[in-house]
Every structure is written in structure tokens, then in C-alpha cells.
Amino acid sequence: MLSKDSKVINVGISDLSIGKSPNILRTTLGSCVGIVLYSPEAKIGAISHIMLARDPMGKDKLKNPGKYGETALPLLIKMMEDEGCKLGTYSARIFGGASMFKNITSSFLNNIGEGNIQIVKEFLGQRKIPIIIEDLGGHDGRTISLYLDDGRVLLKKAGTEKFLYKVK
Numbered sequence: 001m002l003s004k005d006s007k008v009i010n011v012g013i014s015d016l017s018i019g020k021s022p023n024i025l026r027t028t029l030g031s032c033v034g035i036v037l038y039s040p041e042a043k044i045g046a047i048s049h050i051m052l053a054r055d056p057m058g059k060d061k062l063k064n065p066g067k068y069g070e071t072a073l074p075l076l077i078k079m080m081e082d083e084g085c086k087l088g089t090y091s092a093r094i095f096g097g098a099s100m101f102k103n104i105t106s107s108f109l110n111n112i113g114e115g116n117i118q119i120v121k122e123f124l125g126q127r128k129i130p131i132i133i134e135d136l137g138g139h140d141g142r143t144i145s146l147y148l149d150d151g152r153v154l155l156k157k158a159g160t161e162k163f164l165y166k167v168k
Contacts (some may be wrong), residue, residue, distance in 0.1 A: 008145070014067035018046040018079045021148040029096030030141045033116040035073065037080050037129070038151045039090040044083050047078040051052045052112065053119035069119035074116050077127070092124050093133040093153055095144050095165070113137065132166045 006022035006026060019025050021043035027034050029049065040043040048071045055061035080090060095112035102131035117136050124131055135142065135155055145154040152165040 001071060001112065006149075011049050013049055014051050014064055014072075014075055014145075016046065016048045016066045016079065018044065018083060019148050023148050024145050025088065026143065026145040027150065028143045030098055030100040031096070033069070033094060033096040033113070033120050034095040034144055035076060035124075036095070036144070036146050036153065037076060037085075037090050038093070038146065038148075039080065039085040040151055041147055042083070042085055043150075044085055044090075045144060045148050045151065046076050046079050047135055047144075047146060048072045050120070053115040054083070060088050066085075069116060069123065073120065073123045084100065084154040086093075087127065091099055091130045091132045093146075094120055094124075094131055095135050095142055095153075095155070097136045098138050098140055098142070100141065102140065133164050135164070 003022050005029055008024045008026055009019050011017045011027040024084050025047045027047055027049045032049055032051050035048045050072050051067045053067045053069045061068050061071045097117040099113055140158040143156040152163050154163055
């Protein structure tokens with residue numbers, strides 16, 4: 001499904017990336033949450049792959065701002081604004097937050113995904129950024145690919161794959 005002019009930009013754990021059509025942004029998630037912002041008019045999108053909601057010690061977020069929702073989400077919006085996408089011209093899609101440790105009886109490990117989902121929804125809600133697609137929770141990891149030409153997302157989960165597509 002790649003055109004000869006497009007390239008896949010992989011977004012790693014605790015990373016953020018922005019791209020323009022015809023490229024594709026891709027990330028793989030477990031308990032982490034992937035936040036996708038997409039502007040259909042500009043055909044620009046960005047992904048943040050947060051690992052944790054907050055920096056528990058308050059010392060790592062300056063060194064690794066993409067790791068935590070509290071620091072990554074403002075950066076993601078700044079990236080969109082730096083490309084000329086004003087608030088209100090883009091929407092969000094959110095994925096991940098799985099409980100990947102279902103056979104381990106650690107409430108901390110089992111609640112990582114829930115905490116990540118909560119901070120993302122709170123942040124987007126406060127800024128009135130609509131969430132138009134979400135696939136969250138459960139016990140399965142996911143790979144998401146954002147096609148920047150039209151905003152569709154290819155979701156691969158539990159041996160299946162499907163395109164999710166809604167315009168703002």
C-alpha cells in the first residue's frame with residue numbers, strides 16, 4: 001500500500017514524530033498509549049508513544065519528555081502548531097493501554113495502561129480536541145499505521161488487521 005513517493009516513519013517507545021502526506025507514521029503498542037493527531041486539510045499528522053502517564057520522581061521528564069503523557073502531549077500539540085495546524089483543525093485517535101501482564105498480580109503493572117488512557121483523555125478533553133477513533137484496553141498489543149494522505153489508520157491486533165477511517 002506504499003506509493004513510490006511515501007516512506008514509513010517508525011515511532012519508537014517514548015518518542016514523538018510528525019509527518020506529511022504521502023508518508024506513513026507507524027508504532028507498536030502494548031500498555032503504552034499511542035496518540036495520533038491528524039489535520040485533514042493540511043494532510044499532516046503526528047504520533048506520540050507514551051510509556052507512562054507521569055514521571056513518578058519528577059526527575060526524568062526533562063531528559064525523556066516523550067516518555068510521559070504529562071510532557072509528551074504538550075510537545076505533540078506544539079509540533080502540530082509549528083507546522084501551521086491550529087487547534088480546532090485536527091482531531092485525535094488513541095490506541096493501546098492494554099493490560100499486558102494479566103498473569104502477574106502486580107496492581108502497578110496492570111494499571112499502567114489505565115493511567116495512560118486517563119491522562120490522554122483528560123488532556124485532550126481539556127483542550128477540546130475531539131477523539132474520533134479509539135481502540136483501548138484489553139490484553140492485546142497493537143500496531144497502528146497512520147496514512148497521512150487521508151488520515152486512515154491501519155490497526156493490527158490479535159492476528160487481524162483493519163482500516164479505521166473517519167474525517168474530523
